[in-house]
Amino acid sequence: MITCKQLQKHYGKKEILTDVSFQIDEPKIIGLIGRNGVGKSTLLKIIAGHAKASKGYIEVVGQKPFQNLTVAANVIFIEDAMTFPAVLTLKEILESAKKFYAKFATDLAFKLLKFSNISEKNYHTQLSKGQKATFNLIYGIASRSAITLLDEPMNGMDEAIRNDMYRVILKDFIAYPRVIIISSHYLNEMEQLIEDILLLHKGKVALFAPVEEVQELAVKLVGQKGNVEPALDKYEVLATYENGPIFEAIVRKNDLPLPENVRMLSLSASDVCQVLTATEGGSIDDIYRKSEYGAEYL
Template identity: 35%
Template sequence: MIQLEFEKAEKRFQGKTALRDLTLSLEGEKIVGLLGRNGAGKTTAMKLAAGFLKPTGGDVRAFGGPVFNSLLASANTIYLSEDTRFPYTLTLGGIIDELARAYPNFDRGLATRLMDYFTLPSFMKHASLSKGMRNTFNLIAGLTARCPLTLLDEPLNGMDAAVRKDLTSVLLKEFIEAPRLIVVSGHQLQGLEDLFEEVAIIDKGRLLIHEEADAFKERFKRISGKADAVGAATEGLRVLSRRQSLPGMEETVIEMEPGTALFAPSGAGLTVSSLSLNDAYIALTGGMEGGIDRVYADTARKVKP
């Protein structure tokens, strides 16, 4: 069974800490979402897992040993992001040939058919593709390489809705066809979030949460209604964000303790709804209470920053 372990992993770049004290264990065949805001440390964590970067402290292990500079880990791991640089003289067909040579489980037939489906001509150069097409190709390459550890960094960036939908299906079908540990990082993962079995959330270089995706989602509720009713209902609860939706109306996101249920008082006109995974992690890692509305309100009231 594939296991990827971060043991107190730390990474500093020229004195700036990108990742600190990350202890995270991912094991088994599943799709894991690695979520976080820009600059949270997701890409650093992915590059450490791929063996591209050497941890400044701690350890990152897979396939029975440290991944940095390990041929075994490299032969069984593929990491693709929009910054991935393939040899620029190679055409897409040439890259597919090289990937097939490098990775023993690579499904060249499927890769070719998917390229045809997504209208990626094999004679084109990787560098000449648009951002969306480049990411589409990278995702196809990453999935059809069928590595036991597949790391996809921001795979859906720049894609239109139709392509996102199709590629989400490809990801699911590929996982069913060849189960493996797929780690998908990003902050624009709408559509993919239903595929996640687990989520790990990184914020400011630290691991905030690692748990099953459904259990994580269930902890967050959005309560909306009249401001005083919402205030009364959420008293004593952990409020993550509060914003005025309309004059006199409020919308609040709360985080509940695991295993607890929320009972909204009847007749108070409150609406309680669940959050999508995306909204839940945004609420969890959000900035100041009140969000962007608060910034405008404070500016209007001339409150000193």
């Protein structure tokens, strides 16, 4: 359904994507994860055919997506900046949606809108940030597009509505399986919802694997420095943190027996992704320790 090979995108001299390759060929929910500015939105725009790759190969539903009508009919791209005709009410927007998306579930969209306490008499421009995001997401899910791209769909929503909307995505996916790619900063909230994680880092795909596999890549060793540190040469160390008397090391999981007086804790997939994409400048604690702003006891 989606194939990317060595995809590149630069805006002028600024390189965003340098080498993106992956393939999705069955319906599943995928979390697109990465630090700010890594090119998540750019990648989604290229898949949706809204932007053109600078180099490399991309195929979506068997076609090159850029300004392609078949792709446009099978793909929906939901983002903050989405606009609808200013003269239409939400009711009119939903009623006309079937013209663009043949499988649009108009009835479902109206019910979800009502559930979310958004009046169908509103115009899109009148909505608050959270309401806009909610309406856009409802529109995206109701479209039942074979490929549904959601770029930070929960931005601006309060926690209660976010939880409701995660459930909407799950239930509609079970009823109508399709490819759903969700980019989000709320990976810890989404971990249960998604099947695979597509992690972008430094313009490339750092990881594309089932959530459980990502979670089991690394573990945390906790204990006193004197106990943890000597054991570390047996592990691939991804990060270490020292906080008063507690010493923690994030290491790649292996089957060796645990050193004495060291506890091993499992990590969430979100933790693992954070470690894998950490900035090289150390931690916030290091900055405080080294700067004049640091309190003396540090």
